[in-house]
Amino acid sequence: MHGMKILRHDTNQLSLFVWLLCTSVAAAAPSEEGVNFSKDILPILSNTCYQCHGPDEAARKSDLRLDTQQGVYEQLESGEHAVVAGKPNSSALLQRIFSDNPDLKMPPSHAKRQLTQHDKELLQRWIKQGAPYQEHWAFIAPQQAEPPRVRNRKQVANPIDSFLLNTLEQQRLNFEPLADPETLIRRLTLDLTGLPPTIAEVDAFLEDQQPGAYDRLITRLFKSPHYGEHMARFWLDAARYGDTHGLHLDNIRSIWPYRDWVINAFSNNMPFDQFTVEQLAGDLLPEPTLAQRVATGFNRCNVTTGEGGSIAAEYLVRYAVDRVETTSTVWMGLTMGCAVCHEHKFDPISQQEFYKLFSYFYSLTEKAMDGNALLPPPVIKVPSQQQSNQIAQLESEMQQWEGKLQQTIANFEYQELPLKDDAQEIVARADYIWFDDSPPTGAKLNQSGHPWKYVTAPEHPVFHGEKATYRSEKGLTQHLWQNAPVPLRIGKDDILFAYVYLDPKNPPQEIMLQFNESNSWEHRAIWGDNLIDWGNVNTSSRLRIGDLPETGKWIRLEVAASKVGLKPGSRVNGWAFTQFGGSAYWDYAGINTQTVQANTEFKSQRAWELVQSAGDLSKLSAAVQAAFKVKASDRNTNQKSELRTYFLTHVYAESRDLVSPYRHEVDIRRQRIAEIQKQIVSTLVMQDMPKKRQAYLLIRGDYTQQGEAVESGVPEILPSLPADAPNNRLALANWLVAPEHPLTARVIVNRFWQQLFGVGIVKTSEDFGVQGERPVHPELLDWLAVEFQASGWDVQYLMQLIVTSHAYRQSSFISDKKYQLDPENRLLAYGPRFRMDAEMVRDVALFHSGLLVDTVGGPSVKPYQPSGIWKAVGYSGSNTVKFARDSGEKLYRRSMYTFWKRTAPPPSMQIFDAPSRESCAVRRSRTNTPMQALVLMNDEQFVEAARRFGQRMLTSGGESDRDKLVFGFRSVTSRFPTIQELNIMVAVLGDHRLRYQEDLEAAQQLIHIGESAVDETLDAQELASWTMIGNLLLNLNETITKN
């Protein structure tokens, strides 16, 4: 109410009138003629009456519903009829709305929404004219009407123009003439690639006087790698693509292969129906390709949580709700979210129907708690083409070497040794030396008393090799090693031994050998006096073997392993030589054994089999393991062959050495494959549980309050599902793109239109429901929707159709008259003109700077960002709390690759209206704020771009200042400056020069902003002045406007 009053008061009557005229363009036309139910009546009913007389049964008053044909005509309990066709006087509805009696008046005076006089009269006229009832326009499948005849046929390039011009002519308007070629090539290049044309491209287009130049331009741009990127960018808003989880910790989440998929799909002009099906249900297609599975990332882009304390059931519901809302908004322009808690107030969508759709998305294998992981399952690996090729190549090489190896082994002649009896003596019992000149490799040395000391012959006694150790102390002393990586393996009847030489002049009172198993030294043998107080006497932890041996000669000390508690199978990894007082030499220690030690060489396959089968099999291949599990006598040929091959390849020295070069070749390739495998990225995908999770209607949307069970299904108001297909997501996806579906093609066509013209034919591109805006050109929307479907959902065909229309190509000059009549340019009496989106604003600056890196695809990058943006909000345990700026090429990638932290998106993008990507967005606001001016003026990225752009003007813009300025100006606008414009630039350049000539330091500072190198051969003051020109040109309104 306030609004109306003020409008009357503040606005001059003319503009209000004109504005009213425009907002209801076609609707207002049939004043005294036929009232159109769908255009004129339904909006009134839904806006004013549905709250109590609409689809929501719970809210319905007096059992009257006005949202169905039956409800409108039906006899009411009171005996009255709300509407009697053709009889205004008998229609209770009219009596009520015109009544002055507060008890009868409708809507009741307390209602927020009241009827205007105009509304009342329309309702009256409608009933008088027979009260025809129609469904909401968007639920009736579009038909292609004949393009209307228009007077100004010269301005009709294709049927789009006929529809538009028809409306314009009714308002006594025409299109503007075609825009000049410079404007056209700039407009088209921006619209199809998101980047401006180069001067050379502009010149080439100006010179191409042959017919079809414009079509050739379109074809060229469709082939540009930037076409797919630009088209994908819009889709990523709809898909709510981001690089983090979005909730709580907001950690990194990796789903960029999905972004690459979208770019590829547009680049390859994938038909939109296929584009739809693969994203919603690629995983359910028969034998889905890798790409088709990657496509399903669409519905894994939703925000998820890993917050401690969260309740899983609640989040599983939220995720599924998000997917329904997103899918409905993106393809159907339906605001399903309203039906989460209750029947939809305006659209014929019941709460039950919401949960039927919900059911399609409620059975994912995902976990409710995402674990804040980079790749919360379900995920798949996505090798790049290069990686797949490399792996294939390596595998094929590996096969060749493997073949040679097999061949060699097959040809090798091996004779089993004759054996006396079965198990025994397959490995000869012998001394296995563990210590001689040095302890085992990798063991840790330790001692009490002086450090390890080696002595050599002839000054000292040495038993074997070059050295012995020597120790002389008073009291208890020892030297030892432990943690030997390769242990001694203890077998049955094995005997541990060491050689000792006691100094006859100063013999110890006691000597001791200690053995370490599993970090325990409780295995000791002693000779001599029982003085060392370790372990328990007469047990394996302190076992006396005998008296001190004879002094002055090398004596072999021996102890049976079993006596010091080392059972067969034990692993000894430490050894100590201990003595009490005196002097002693130690040398040559080990085990007398029949057990296979680390480097035992087998000469017999049978021996190896026997030993190996008792040992560790886990390192062997599955086939070899399997063969071992069969009793030797029962092995089949295959199993025998497996064992033989293994033995000859890996064990038997003679053959092993023969094939080892081949093995090496195979191994390095296997290793390389493993390395590549490790680098292969993964991405989030859809995958359903084998058994569906039962969905329920949730009372008031509360996950704890389950109502009736519901099965998957689609709203009744829309066509039904195909009867013969399984009722799953695939069926839903196919249903969306079925020819009879009334919404999908319209909604999609409308968004492409919005992309090119700034506003859709239906302005509320997210809402095609009863409360959404009606199409300003309904016949055109339907015509395009049918055309799009008939073309096989050919996106490029549709884009070509639109961009070749006169409407698109006309000049965007705005006359006062047209502006006053239609400030939003809904009628398209002039060409599109609006500020570019955030990403384009930045990309354009990078483009002019010459810094733009045009690599397509790949993981996200982190260009310049003021410090502290992430830290200000981030959880300290999050891996996105610290922003680490990238450097080099990553600073200059297209903005669609900028890392998107959802709880703190890149600020320069947000300032230019980029959405947060926390939820689906199909329409951006387009503001004009001082913050935007600050970004363009001062952001490091833009200042650096200005500097490099200035440098380009300076070095390749031509000879004179004027040439250089023209070069710069043409770069950003694609047109030549006027004399006045040039003079303004010349003057400001002069002033900047004066200023920087006075202040070299300032010049130096300015030209060192940004990471990219400064051309030191250039005069700093001159470069600073041109940097300011770059800054000026990048801030120009025209630079950031598509016109």
Place this chain on the structure above:
Amino acid sequence: MNIQDNPLMIEQAKLANRRQFFGSAATGIGGMALASLLNPTLFDSTIQAQERGVPAIQPGAAGILQQQHFPAKAKRIIYLFMSGAPSQLDMFDYKPGLVDMFDKDLPDSVRNGQRITTMTSGQSRLAVAPSKFKFAQHGENGTWFSELLPHMASVADDIAVIKTVNTEAINHDPAITYITTGSQIPGRPSLGAWLSYGLGSANRDLPCFVVLHSTWSAKRDAQALYERLWGSGFMSTQHAGVALRSQGDPVLYLSNPTGMQRKTRRRMLDALQQLNAERRSVVGDPQIDDRIAQYEMAYRMQMSIPELTDISRETKDVLQLYGDDVTKPGTFAANCLLARRLAERDVKFVQVFIRGWDQHGNLPGDITSMCQDVDQGAAALIKDLKQRDMLKDTLVVWGGEFGRTVYCQGGLTKDNYGRDHHPRNYCVWLAGGGIQGGITYGETDDFSYNVTENPVHIHDLNATLLHQLGVDHEKLTYRFQGRDFRLTDIHGKVVQGVLA
């Protein structure tokens, strides 16, 4: 169609109207830019522009409401947001009877089967942890405060402590999103955005909605914040809060690059405005006038913001009031002073965030640090506003996203304990802006576990905040996806009991 019911359409009509002004006024801003060539200092001061009789440009300044629904009691709000959920049991909600319940099980009759988070739902028992802090009554009406809050206690007569604020959300992300935007699910406009949309800005050099982030001294791993908490959701992004930062530029991208002096920037802007005006005259696009105006506002902000954040002219007395921290940029005390300076400049909504209240363990130690961070600054803000006669029309709010449990999380001793999330009741206080001082509103049971009297849902709280600014929370709506959205969804009742 009913235009008076459709805010979008009204906004659009007004925009058209404004554009028309720029378009039709022959001199327009282009003319101003030209004039500034002759006098480059012309744009330096808004006053000078006004003296010349040029109407002030107020981008996004006018709100959707042409007049308030009721006479406004407050002109602005300063919201001190305690992120992480402070423990009401250790600060305001005095429960002397709990001493005898030390380490006893919370009676089932109290919990009554209510859901609790999975952090404590797996604990074998829910043992009662009485507060270790002493409580005393302060002010004429004897409001209870614990010993942690000596400064707040000194302004007891100015504040209304609400003990019964409640919410449905039991975890931080949904709960803080809920109280700041009215929905647990991301995507809705925040309270400040609603105010910007509804009431517009009263200051043409500063944003309508400013956010300040504070440093904190309890454990470092504090709960995260999210831009959505001060975002504009489905509204136009101009309504989003602007963060005033303590590091780097106070407003993002505010400073000219090094090596570019203000004079140089002015010269560049003059040329820019001239070029834009040239183009405007050829292509007829009134949007260009808007763009020109925005650049001038940006230029003015480059002056006005540093002036705002420069506290060198504050008196010693004032600085002492806020305590030693006030001179350390980014501290809560410094932000409270900044909030007052913003209030003086008629910024409609200032939200000061401080994190660090999420005390699942080691609560007594951490809450002591946090109270030292906020106690003096918050109290000083009230005193300072009062001595400037601004408290009467400035509404100060202190509170978090939910409360904490009476039962202990983790190990329990008399001196050390932790508390889990508790959404069923917690304390928020209001002061100034038409709020009755010196009262305690609502009552909880002996365990501070359930509301026994006068519950205040967070929607009620938000409805009350809007009400004090003269806005009927049921009438401030925004049409999106065919539905008229409100900050309070379909809920909310103004809490009459706390109004003066």
